[in-house]
Amino acid sequence: MSTQDRLIESTRALLWERGYVGTSPKAIQQHAGAGQGSMYHHFSGKPELALAAIRRTADELRALAEQQFSGPGTALERVAAYLRRERDVLRGCPVGRLTQDPDVMADPELRRPVDETFAWLRERLAQVLAEGVERGELTGLDPVATASTVMAVLQGGYVLARAAGSTAPFEQAVDGVLALLATHAA
Amino acid sequence: MSTQDRLIESTRALLWERGYVGTSPKAIQQHAGAGQGSMYHHFSGKPELALAAIRRTADELRALAEQQFSGPGTALERVAAYLRRERDVLRGCPVGRLTQDPDVMADPELRRPVDETFAWLRERLAQVLAEGVERGELTGLDPVATASTVMAVLQGGYVLARAAGSTAPFEQAVDGVLALLATHAA
């Protein structure tokens, strides 16, 4: 892995763990095993490095989600696969985390990948649910509203788990929404 | 309002907006119109001030929620009242926000009010739902899992709204879960 790549990967890890405000260029350099001059040679500063890191994280998250959405099974089974995919629940969502970072949300460039990722997820989930309705697998639900609900359960589940220091509330929240959805399965 | 109170209120506002890591004693002093010596006279430092602020915010949140939980109407109506209560959605939840603050979660004292608030909310919501089941207003749902789901929709709704820079995804998520719950109303 190149120094440039190590810098991006280190920024990704620190952004996830400590957020943008809590991540200093010095910490990134130490984590990447790179000197100060090296970092400023490859990137103009903290914002450019963060942008590269955020884009990579967003791309990865979309690719992972698409695996579940385009996988086998009914719409409900694919939504369940998405929600129950193996996750590091206590670390939270690396993209959702950024919404709490005022300096990220204040910068249109840094903010865009976050906005776009969630918009794509909502549309893709709504598509999956609409397919389920179309095929008669699901009845009596609004795909668009339900897509937002499913995503909110995921993002909120992370919050509850971190507050409790336990994955239990996350799992309960997922079980709860899947039980509610099961009522609408044909 | 006393200087001590102004310092606590300023810390509450800044903690909500910028988080613990992003809030400096200097910023608190400026916001409160207090000098450095004054701040260190009333509080031993940033952690003690944050603890006072977090406790006050947590107490307020519980009191507000209890208004909806103990209000009039069926279980489902009270859950809907809670979810649809007037909120500053784009600012997010002042308690949920703290779960993304590594320095808060690493300190057992600062963390406790966050943990306790969410635990209390989950139990209280489960109670309301269990009452609904008991009274025959709701059928075929698990009060404990559903309580976690409802809270997750709320916390996740904030995340989606901030990502989108719009309250729309929050409202969709709430509408979606209430529609799912309505299926279980007698």
Next chain:
DNA sequence: GTCTATAAGTTGATAGAC
């Protein structure tokens, strides 16, 4: 490409005057 030196500003806090 990577290194060291330097710098202006901030952070979180202490000391002591008033």
Next chain:
DNA sequence: GTCTATCAACTTATAGAC
């Protein structure tokens, strides 16, 4: 109680040698 002075460490860079 509140103020100013001071502090060591850190933040986010820039400059220039190698």
